[in-house]
Amino acid sequence: xxxxxxxxxxxxxxxxxxxxxxxxxxxxxxxxxxxxxxxxxxxxxxxxxxxxxxxxxxxxxxxxxxxxxxxxxxxxxxxxxxxxxxxxxxxxxxxxxxxxx
Numbered sequence: 731x732x733x734x735x736x737x738x739x740x741x742x743x744x745x746x747x748x749x750x751x752x753x754x755x756x757x758x759x760x761x762x763x764x765x766x767x768x769x770x771x772x773x774x775x776x777x778x779x780x781x782x783x784x785x786x787x788x789x790x791x792x793x794x795x796x797x798x799x800x801x802x803x804x805x806x807x808x809x810x811x812x813x814x815x816x817x818x819x820x821x822x823x824x825x826x827x828x829x830x831x
Contacts, residue, residue, distance in 0.1 A: 741824065750799035753792050762824055766817075769796040778820045782806070785813035 741762040749758045749767060757768040767775040767784075774797060775784035786807040787794045797807070808816075821827065 750796045752799065753795045755792065756796045756799070761826070764820055764824055767796070767800050769793040773817060775800045776817055776820055778823070783808070783813060783816050783820075785810055 742760075744760040746758040746760075748754070748756060750756045755770045759766045759768065763778060765777040766773050769789070769792070772789075772793075774793065775782065777783070782801060784797060784801055784807050786804075786809060787797055788810055
């Protein structure tokens with residue numbers, strides 16, 4: 731059952747399988763103005779307010795393909811710790827908390 735939470739606006743959610751044509755196991759989830767790119771079940775990049783935030787590859791060549799499909803510019807990639815902090819702040823900006831996505 732859905733409950734209205736004070737201070738949280740209604741958000742649309744869209745799920746798209748396969749943003750990367752070069753390999754499988756990748757999903758794009760759009761929640762309101764937030765676009766989150768997943769490699770397997772892990773968020774590896776997000777776009778909010780026109781800004782792309784993308785983390786460095788700490789996993790496999792498949793995740794590397796996913797990251798390159800999002801942006802081939804490796805200079806813009808940030809550490810996992812920094813990414814997780816910015817991702818958490820992006821969720822909070824939309825009124826979402828914790829491991830919502």
